Amino acid sequence: MTDAEPLRERLVTAGVAMLEEVGAAELGLRAIAREAGVSHGAPRRHFPTHNALLAAVAARGYADLRTEIDAVGGDTPEERVRRTCLAYIRFATARPEMFTLMFRHDLLEGAGGNLRVTWSLPLFAHWRQLVADCAGPGADERTGEQALGLWTQLHGIAVVVANRSIEAIAPGTDIEALVGRAVARHLAPDPD
Structure with a gap:
C-alpha cells in the first residue's frame, strides 16, 4: 500500500x-x-457501509482465487479438475479468513460490488466447464449436477481443512487422496 x-x-x-x-x-x-x-x-x-467495504475486500479474494485457479494445468481434463480442487484447498488453508469472508453471503449480499454476478457465477461457470470437459463431446444436463455435487463436497473439505477440524476428527488424513476419491466419485459415468 x-x-x-x-x-x-x-x-x-x-x-x-x-x-x-x-x-x-x-x-x-x-x-x-x-x-x-x-x-x-x-x-x-x-x-457507504461497513459491508460494502467487506464486499470489496472479498472481491479481492475472489480475484486472487481466480488467478490461482486459472494457473492450474494438467494433461487431462480429470487432472485439471483434481489440481483445481487442490488449488482451492490451498487457497482456503493459506487464507482462511479471506476464504470464510468470500462465502459469507449473509454479510455480503446487497453490499455492493455485485459479487454474485462478477465473481461467484463466473467462477462456478468455469468449474462447470472443467467438469464438462471431463465428459467430452455431448456433455448433458447432468454436468451441472456433477459440478455442483463435486464443488459442494470440495468446499466442505476446504472448510474442515482450513479450520483444522479434520485433524480433530481424522488426524493424518491424506487430503490429496481424499480429493482424488471425491473427483472420481463425482465424475463417474451415470450408472444407467
Whole structure:
C-alpha cells in the first residue's frame, strides 16, 4: 500500500491485510482507515457501509482465487479438475479468513460490488466447464449436477481443512487422496 495508490484501493488493501490478522468480525471501518493512514471518515466516500467495504475486500479474494485457479494445468481434463480442487484447498488453508469472508453471503449480499454476478457465477461457470470437459463431446444436463455435487463436497473439505477440524476428527488424513476419491466419485459415468 502506497500513498500514490488511489484511496479506494488503499482502503481495500488495508482491509485485506487486516482481515487475515483479526478476522471479518473485528474489521471495522475506523481500524481500516487507521491502517490506511487516513481519517476515520475517509472510507465513507467510497464505501457507504461497513459491508460494502467487506464486499470489496472479498472481491479481492475472489480475484486472487481466480488467478490461482486459472494457473492450474494438467494433461487431462480429470487432472485439471483434481489440481483445481487442490488449488482451492490451498487457497482456503493459506487464507482462511479471506476464504470464510468470500462465502459469507449473509454479510455480503446487497453490499455492493455485485459479487454474485462478477465473481461467484463466473467462477462456478468455469468449474462447470472443467467438469464438462471431463465428459467430452455431448456433455448433458447432468454436468451441472456433477459440478455442483463435486464443488459442494470440495468446499466442505476446504472448510474442515482450513479450520483444522479434520485433524480433530481424522488426524493424518491424506487430503490429496481424499480429493482424488471425491473427483472420481463425482465424475463417474451415470450408472444407467
